Amino acid sequence: MSIMSHGNLTIFHPAVFVLLGIPGWEAYHLWLSLPLSLMYVTAVLGNSLLIMVIITERNLHEPMYFFLSMLAITDILLSTTTVPKALAIFWFHAHDIAFDACVTQVFFVHTMFVGESAILLAMAFDRFVAICTPLHYTTVLTWPAVGKIALAIVTRSFCIIFPVIFLLKRLPFCRTNVVPHSYCEHIGVARLACADITVNIWYGFSVPIVMVILDVILIAVSYSLILRAVFRLPSQDARHKALSTCGSHLCVILMFYVPSFFTLLTHRFGRNIPRHIHILLANLYVVVPPMLNPIVYGVKTKQIRDGVVHGFYGFKAWCCASPLD
Numbered sequence: 502m503s504i505m506s507h508g509n510l511t512i513f514h515p516a517v518f519v520l521l522g523i524p525g526w527e528a529y530h531l532w533l534s535l536p537l538s539l540m541y542v543t544a545v546l547g548n549s550l551l552i553m554v555i556i557t558e559r560n561l562h563e564p565m566y567f568f569l570s571m572l573a574i575t576d577i578l579l580s581t582t583t584v585p586k587a588l589a590i591f592w593f594h595a596h597d598i599a600f601d602a603c604v605t606q607v608f609f610v611h612t613m614f615v616g617e618s619a620i621l622l623a624m625a626f627d628r629f630v631a632i633c634t635p636l637h638y639t640t641v642l643t644w645p646a647v648g649k650i651a652l653a654i655v656t657r658s659f660c661i662i663f664p665v666i667f668l669l670k671r672l673p674f675c676r677t678n679v680v681p682h683s684y685c686e687h688i689g690v691a692r693l694a695c696a697d698i699t700v701n702i703w704y705g706f707s708v709p710i711v712m713v714i715l716d717v718i719l720i721a722v723s724y725s726l727i728l729r730a731v732f733r734l735p736s737q738d739a740r741h742k743a744l745s746t747c748g749s750h751l752c753v754i755l756m757f758y759v760p761s762f763f764t765l766l767t768h769r770f771g772r773n774i775p776r777h778i779h780i781l782l783a784n785l786y787v788v789v790p791p792m793l794n795p796i797v798y799g800v801k802t803k804q805i806r807d808g809v810v811h812g813f814y815g816f817k818a819w820c821c822a823s824p825l826d
Contacts, residue, residue, distance in 0.1 A: 514670075515678035517597040518690070522590040523784075524681045525777045533781075534591035540788045541584040547795035548573035554808040561804055564642045565631070568624045569798060571651060572753070575620060576791030579613035582606055583787045587683040603685040604669050608662055610686055610787070614761070615709050616658035621754055622716045623650050625723040628750060632743050633730045661709055668701050682780055684787075710765070717758060724751070749801035756790045756797070 522530055555561045555570045583606070589595040598606070630641050665687050672694035682689050691701040724747070731743045764782050799805050 514600055515674055517599055517678065518603045518685065518693075519596045519679045520586070520590055520598055520683060520685070521596065521679060521681050522587065522683045523777050523780045525775070526781075530591040534588055537584060537591075537784065537788065538588055540792045541580055541588070544580050544788055544791040544795075545577055547799075548577050548791060550809065551795040551798065551805070554805060558804075558808040558811065561808060564644075564647045565624065565627050566804075567647055567651075568620055568627060571654070572617065572620045572624070573795065575613050575617045576794055578609065579617070580788050580791045582609040582613065583684040583784070587784060590683055598685065603680075603690060604666055606685045607669065607687050607690060608666055610684065611665060611709060612658045612662045615661050615712060616654060617757060618713045618716045619654040619657060621750075621757060622720055622723075623654060624750055625720040625754075626650075628747050629723040629727055631746070632727050657712075661712060664704065668704060672696050672698065672701070681776060683784055686783070713761075720754060745801070749798050752797045752801070753790075753794050756793055760786045760790065 523533065526533070551573045552570050555566045586595075586598065586606070627642060631638050634641070669687070669690060672691060673696050674693055675695045677693055680689060680693065687705045688698075688702065691698045691705070727743075727747060731740050734740045734743065760782070764779075764786050799809060
């Protein structure tokens with residue numbers, strides 16, 4: 502443990518935090534781990550397959566699918582940052598997590614959240630340009646422009662969440678090192694400190710949430726303009742085709758924002774909701790959308806379905822080929 506004394510002030514950083522998992526449901530940890538591990542494996546394999554298909558199929562080398570691959574990478578990182586540690590707690594009672602590892606987990610959990618929101622906004626912009634100004638699509642969304650958007654997403658996410666590291670490291674933890682959760686998150690860790698955490702609460706809730714709400718507003722504006730353009734199309738087939746290209750994206754948007762805002766609001770205002778329900782919802786939030794996103798795109802996007810089928814038959818042909826061929 503590191504202790505630094507400055508006059509009468511003692512700053513105390515525990516060597517480890519103790520993650521409890523889901524307090525009150527210890528008897529069900531093993532049972533809860535079974536669906537959680539299945540969802541995690543599905544999320545990692547599904548998103549990895551999606552990335553592989555996008556890379557290998559040349560007809561998917563378009564801005565829309567580039568942003569989709571970014572979404573898949575973000576989903577893998579989000580679930581991998583949290584779920585393996587939760588499973589280690591449930592299976593092996595590995596409750597300890599180093600202080601720096603805990604802070605690192607906080608950083609990645611919140612960075613992936615803000616980053617995924619920005620990626621969904623970029624995908625909405627892609628659909629807006631494709632449907633509202635199709636003749637200018639190739640001139641607006643050039644690969645240099647797409648690269649700048651991707652760099653802006655990564656930079657914004659990093660810059661918004663990076664101060665959280667210093668906001669946590671400045672706090673003295675001299676009361677307890679027990680975190681009643683299955684993974685570290687900013688406000689949950691900050692509340693263990695024996696100091697004023699007003700800045701943490703203000704920054705932790707205000708800055709990332711304001712940015713995400715801004716993303717939601719811009720996405721809503723984009724889709725209102727998209728729908729207006731779609732319903733002005735003269736052909737019913739053209740309207741159906743335009744709506745079908747947006748259907749999967751809208752499903753993913755709803756799967757991301759509805760659980761996240763529900764979790765946030767219940768955590769902030771749902772004082773009568775038991776703590777284990779909050780933690781269970783938090784665990785589901787980091788694994789269910791990443792699990793469902795590749796399924797939604799695989800079902801609703803013909804190009805991806807065709808890519809998966811093409812890849813499957815190519816792999817089958819490779820496996821069945823004679824070594825002498």
